Amino acid sequence: MSLKLDLCNFSGYKIYPSRGIRLARTDGKIYNFVSKKCRNSYLMKKNPRKISWTVLYRRKMKKGTEADVAKKRTRKAVKFQRSIQGATLEHILAKRNQKPEVRKAQREQLIRSQKEKSKAKKEAKVSKKKTDTKAVRAGQKKINKGNTKSKPARSNVMM
Numbered sequence: 488m489s490l491k492l493d494l495c496n497f498s499g500y501k502i503y504p505s506r507g508i509r510l511a512r513t514d515g516k517i518y519n520f521v522s523k524k525c526r527n528s529y530l531m532k533k534n535p536r537k538i539s540w541t542v543l544y545r546r547k548m549k550k551g552t553e554a555d556v557a558k559k560r561t562r563k564a565v566k567f568q569r570s571i572q573g574a575t576l577e578h579i580l581a582k583r584n585q586k587p588e589v590r591k592a593q594r595e596q597l598i599r600s601q602k603e604k605s606k607a608k609k610e611a612k613v614s615k616k617k618t619d620t621k622a623v624r625a626g627q628k629k630i631n632k633g634n635t636k637s638k639p640a641r642s643n644v645m646m
Contacts, residue, residue, distance in 0.1 A: 497525040499542025
């Protein structure tokens with residue numbers, strides 16, 4: 488024998504036989520309530536989704552669904568090696584596997600060569616500047632010697 492269980496129209500609780508209250512509206516619809524509390528809340532037009540003890544509220548706020556809830560597993564980002572512009576993967580791996588002493592020696596050698604280049608550049612620039620300034624001065628002296636005659640003075644005569 489199975490029992491006919493009704494559901495409360497307000498709270499969502501089960502109503503066992505010989506329990507609860509029925510309300511028949513004038514339009515012919517019948518409402519079942521577990522208790523006076525549910526019936527009065529319904530008659531006051533309370534929203535069961537906003538009342539914390541109702542089933543509808545608990546469903547809306549996802550309360551008590553421990554069996555269904557399983558934490559989503561976030562995927563870990565998989566790292567993999569790839570070449571970048573100007574360096575192949577083999578080149579990168581070879582550099583990474585170098586001993587630190589070798590890498591340090593290479594770095595120092597590179598710095599030394601760059602310093603020497605910049606020093607040579609500076610010296611070339613300075614020597615060029617010296618020769619340029621000597622030529623300019625010599626040219627200026629020639630110009631000054633050529634213009635020994637003075638120009639005739641202009642008169643302020645209006646025509």
